[in-house]
Amino acid sequence: MDDKTLLEIKNLKKYFPVKGVKGPGVQAVENVSFSIKKGETLGLVGESGCGKTTLGRTILRLYEPTSGEIIYDGKTIYSGGVNMPLLDKQGKQVLDKDGSPIMREGKKIAVDMMPYRRKMQIIFQDPSASLDPRMTVGEIIGEAIDIHKLASDKKEREEMIKSLLSRVGLNTEHANRFPHEFSGGQQQRVGIARALAVKPEFIVCDEPISALDVSIQSQIVNMLEDMQNDLGLTYLFIAHDLSVVRHISSRIGVMYLGSLVELGESYELNKHPMHPYTKTLLSAVPVPDPEISHSRQRIVLQGDIPSPMNPPKGCRFHTRCPYAKPECAESVPEFKEYDKGHWAACHLLG
Amino acid sequence: MDNKKEGKLLEVKDLKVSFFTPAGEVKAVGGISYDLNYGEVMGIVGESGSGKSVEAYSIMGLLQSPGKVIGGSITFEGEDVLAKSKEEMTDFRGKKVSMIFQNPMTCLNPVYTVGNQLVEALRAHNKDISVSDAKKRAMEMLELVGINNVEKRMKQYPHEFSGGMRQRVMIAMGLICHPQLLIADEPTTALDVTIQAQILELMKELQKKTHMGIIFITHNLGVVAEICDKVSVMYAGKIVEQGKVNDIFYSPSHPYTNGLLRSMPRVDAEEYERLIPIDGTPVDMLNPPEGCPFAPRCEHCMQICLRKMPPYFELGDGHRSACWLLAKQKSESKEAESNG
Numbered sequence: 001m002d003d004k005t006l007l008e009i010k011n012l013k014k015y016f017p018v019k020g021v022k023g024p025g026v027q028a029v030e031n032v033s034f035s036i037k038k039g040e041t042l043g044l045v046g047e048s049g050c051g052k053t054t055l056g057r058t059i060l061r062l063y064e065p066t067s068g069e070i071i072y073d074g075k076t077i078y079s080g081g082v083n084m085p086l087l088d089k090q091g092k093q094v095l096d097k098d099g100s101p102i103m104r105e106g107k108k109i110a111v112d113m114m115p116y117r118r119k120m121q122i123i124f125q126d127p128s129a130s131l132d133p134r135m136t137v138g139e140i141i142g143e144a145i146d147i148h149k150l151a152s153d154k155k156e157r158e159e160m161i162k163s164l165l166s167r168v169g170l171n172t173e174h175a176n177r178f179p180h181e182f183s184g185g186q187q188q189r190v191g192i193a194r195a196l197a198v199k200p201e202f203i204v205c206d207e208p209i210s211a212l213d214v215s216i217q218s219q220i221v222n223m224l225e226d227m228q229n230d231l232g233l234t235y236l237f238i239a240h241d242l243s244v245v246r247h248i249s250s251r252i253g254v255m256y257l258g259s260l261v262e263l264g265e266s267y268e269l270n271k272h273p274m275h276p277y278t279k280t281l282l283s284a285v286p287v288p289d290p291e292i293s294h295s296r297q298r299i300v301l302q303g304d305i306p307s308p309m310n311p312p313k314g315c316r317f318h319t320r321c322p323y324a325k326p327e328c329a330e331s332v333p334e335f336k337e338y339d340k341g342h343w344a345a346c347h348l349l350g
Numbered sequence: 351m352d353n354k355k356e357g358k359l360l361e362v363k364d365l366k367v368s369f370f371t372p373a374g375e376v377k378a379v380g381g382i383s384y385d386l387n388y389g390e391v392m393g394i395v396g397e398s399g400s401g402k403s404v405e406a407y408s409i410m411g412l413l414q415s416p417g418k419v420i421g422g423s424i425t426f427e428g429e430d431v432l433a434k435s436k437e438e439m440t441d442f443r444g445k446k447v448s449m450i451f452q453n454p455m456t457c458l459n460p461v462y463t464v465g466n467q468l469v470e471a472l473r474a475h476n477k478d479i480s481v482s483d484a485k486k487r488a489m490e491m492l493e494l495v496g497i498n499n500v501e502k503r504m505k506q507y508p509h510e511f512s513g514g515m516r517q518r519v520m521i522a523m524g525l526i527c528h529p530q531l532l533i534a535d536e537p538t539t540a541l542d543v544t545i546q547a548q549i550l551e552l553m554k555e556l557q558k559k560t561h562m563g564i565i566f567i568t569h570n571l572g573v574v575a576e577i578c579d580k581v582s583v584m585y586a587g588k589i590v591e592q593g594k595v596n597d598i599f600y601s602p603s604h605p606y607t608n609g610l611l612r613s614m615p616r617v618d619a620e621e622y623e624r625l626i627p628i629d630g631t632p633v634d635m636l637n638p639p640e641g642c643p644f645a646p647r648c649e650h651c652m653q654i655c656l657r658k659m660p661p662y663f664e665l666g667d668g669h670r671s672a673c674w675l676l677a678k679q680k681s682e683s684k685e686a687e688s689n690g
Contacts, residue, residue, distance in 0.1 A: 047542035183631050213397040214569050218613035218627035225624070240542065247615035247625070270617065284547035285617045286572025290595045292618065293576045300551055301544045304512040 006202060006234050007059070008035040011082070012068035014051075014058045018309065026308050028054040030258040030316075031068075033335070036202075041228065041235040043249030043266065045242050045281065047305055051258040052238045053125075056204040059236065060120050061113050072202075077116060079109040118148050121195040125207035127187035131179040137165070137190050138175030144197040164193040169223065185216035189223075196227070202234045210239060221248060242285050246270055251341075254278045257316040258308055260335065264342035274344040276321050315347065323348055359530055359563045360386040360409070365422035367401070367408050376635045378404040380587040381422065388530070389561040393574035393595070395610075396584035397632055402567045405584075406533045409565075410449055411439040427530065445475045448524040452536040454516035458508040464519050465504030468492070472526050491522040496552060514545035518552065525556065531563045538573060550577055571610060575599060580668070583607050586633040586643035588659075593669030603663075603671040605648045642674070650675055 012032045017025040028051040036042045044052045057063045059070060067081030084106035086094045093101040124130035131140055141161050151157035162172040168189040179187055188208060195203055205224065209217040225248065227233055239245045245252055245266075252269050254262040254277065262275040273279045280299045287293045301320050306312055312319045318328035328347050335345040367379035379401040386392050396402045407413050409424055409431065424431040426446065434442060451457045459467055468488035473479060479487075489500045495518040497503055508516055517537060524532055534553070538546040554577055557564055566578055574581055575595065582592040583606065591604040602608045609628040630647035633639065639646055645655040654674050663676035 047544060185631060213632060214571075214610060215397060215613060215628040215632070218615075218625040219629070221615070222625055222627055242543070243615045243617040246617060247619075247622070267621075280544060282617065284543040286543075286546075286550075286570060286576050287616065287618055288571040288575050288599065288611060288614060289616075289618075290575045290599050293572070298547060298551075300547050304514055304545070305542075 004037050005035045006038045006073055007236075008069075008071040009033060009059060010069040010071075012055070012058060012070065013066040013081075014054055014063055015066045021309070027258055027311055028308055029058060030311075031335075032255075032258075032260045034253060034260065034263055036234055036236060038201075038234055039228070039232050040251065041237050041249045043245035043252040044236065044238045044255060045240060045245050045252060046255035047240060049257075049305055049308065050255045051308070052240075052255050053206055055255070056122070056206050056236060056238050060122055060204060061110075062122070064110075072116060072120065075111075076109050077111045077113070079106060081108075082106050118198045119200055120202045120204070121198065121200040122204040122206060123188075123191050123195050123208045126211050127184060127191045128179065130191055131187060131194075133179055136176055136178055137170075137182075137193075140179075140190065141165070141175075141194050141197050144194055148198050150198065160197070164197055167196065167227075168193045169219075183216075184212050185219060188212060188220055192220075192223070192227075196231075199231075200233070202236070204236045204238065206238045207240070208237075209244065210241065217244070224248065242281060254281065257305060257311055259316055259345065260343075261317065261346070262342075262344040264339075264344075268339075268342055272339075272342075274338060274342065274349055275317075275346050276323050276348070277317050278344075280322075315345070354561050355388040357387060358385050359388045359390070359427060360565075361423075361425040362405075362409070363423045363425070365405065365408065365424065366420045367404050367413065368418055368420050370416040370418065371636075374636055377638065378417065378587055378635065379408070382582075382584070382587075382589045383422075384582055384589065384592060386531070386563050386565065388563060389557075390580065391557060391564040391566060391578045393578035393581045394565060394567045394584060395569060395571060395574055395581060397569060399586075399632060399635060400584040401587040402584050403535055406449065406535055406565060406567055409533065410443055410447060412443075412449075441475065444471060444529070445527045446529055447531040447533065448527070448529045449533040449535060450517070450520045450524045450537050452539050454513065454520045454540075455508065457520060458516060460508055463505050463507055464492075464511070465489075468504075468519075468523055468526060471523050475527050487526065488522075491526050492519070494525075494556070495519070495522045496548075497522075513541055514548060517541060517545075517549055521549075521552065521556070525560065525562075528560065529562060531565070533565045533567070535567045536569070537566075539568065539570070546573070553577065571599075571614065583610075586635065586638055588643060588672065590644065590673070591669075591671040593665070593671075594667060597665070597667070597669040601669075603665060603669075603676060604644075604673050605650055605675070606644045607671075609649075642672070652678070 010033045012029060014029040015024045015027050032055060046052045058065050065078055069082055070078040083103040085101040086104045088094050096102050138161050141164055142157060145151050145157055145160055151160055161175055165172050165174055170189055209220050237248055249266045252266050253260050256277050262278045273282055280301050283298045303320050306319055314329045314331055315333050318324040333345045333347045335343055337343050338349055363383050364381045365379055366381050369376040369378055394402045408419050419432060465488055469484040472484045472487055492500045492503060497518055538549050568574060578595050580594050581598045582589045585606050591607045602611060612626045613628055615625060628647055633643050641657045642655045642660055645651045652674060660672045660674045662670040662672050664670050
């Protein structure tokens, strides 16, 4: 891990137990590993129910992970169920008879998130549902400032709220209004101002534009890009719309049924997708150009996404994969780097 | 069906729909006109609140109070739809025109089996058909929309179907009486892209088989490019531009259409380009601006735009656009002609 990496997750899992059902329950996130560099945008795409939102929330520990590691800025903020080499008193690895290190389950680490809440923020999908209807916009933004004691006096607090509002393209008088007095796009701007209020370094953007009108979406996308340039923010951008994700992200991760199936540079992934699921997803996105959309070949997947309560054995995609081989149903493909910075998990590539 | 009819199927002329709310009159649809031929697919594109669904509801006679058609005419196969009695409308809906909705879960009855609902839809219009014949037809329909295991599926309830499957059931129900016109109100918006692709393929295939007309309401220009023959672009209750799909995508003449096309990131773009958004916010329909509704957000806005609603300027081959810029261009080209 170099010092440019801001966030790293290793084998992160999140299961939701289901009452009255034996087994692990809903396996929403299964063994996901990636890292995000400072100042970069990592896009996460996938269909609904693939676990991308759960992953975003688990990284922020809004959901407590089932197991795995989360390392933020060099510090482990969560570690659980991870095997570590056993060390003796001198800090040396203890070896067994064959000379390989003995592994033990490491100590569970779960740090207090309060100081990290200032650094890691989230923008939600539905702005009207994520703003308290009984608080004014000023109170909503001010609450974050109060909790983290960022303003020394009342006047500074007011100034901060005003500058945040103008930062997101709202008028300073809007501070006294309630969320219902705003349009969807403006509400999302309030949501962004609230996230910015604590001067974060890392923001999880959880489908920030999919609830907005087409003509407003690009306004918000441009604003997120400007903020990143000005404030040096790092984003995890979650969306189901591949064209938006590709536009805003430097790298893209594709998720299917809880697992990361492919990860690569945004343009590389679009030009040379490796995983059959990425190929399908790309071919399914409608292009606003009649000639292209009539002429191109489309891979239409059969069937629906299986239930994460009872995911298929082996490669989770094999039940819908047009190229599936017998071994796909038996073993889980390894997530490997096939090209520089281009990772995928598929037996066909092996 | 072999009897492929030609000519006009539906003609909407200067349709006006208003909602009389306590806060005042909302002119949801402010005088729109278009026509649709047999076997043609027309897309209606617009943002939320642009009146695209309201317009469709008025064709179906499903407008609910306080909404009211206050002017214009709707002619379907030569018959005046607005003059029909309640009983005639009941017969008309489902048999001649049917509609599929955005959210199939809320449109299917959760306490009846899917088979039951399909049979009911058919028997409502064909009183003579026996239950067993109706069941047979329902099963054929389910097979047609790509549902396997129909015997078992007929006995299942809507919650046992996935989102994409429910939408297939909705389509089967819509088409069971062989309507001439299908109104699809954002049928793929609630679905994932891979499922959306399935449904679009299905609709294209069924349209070819049955030669029905389709009005496809959506806000997704990509979907329009894929399935439609012609397009009407709506903004604030008015059609601002309409024409053949190629005209709209390759030579858009209204600044709103242009803006929509430019503001979308494209999955096939070669390199990074900053998006060009449409500034401002959608119109407040309670207090629409005088003149052209798009004027406050338009980068080419002129004095006249703020005062007067522009008329349609014909651009040939059914392509027309309501924008004063075209008047300016016309007069400029005339001047150039007379000078040259």
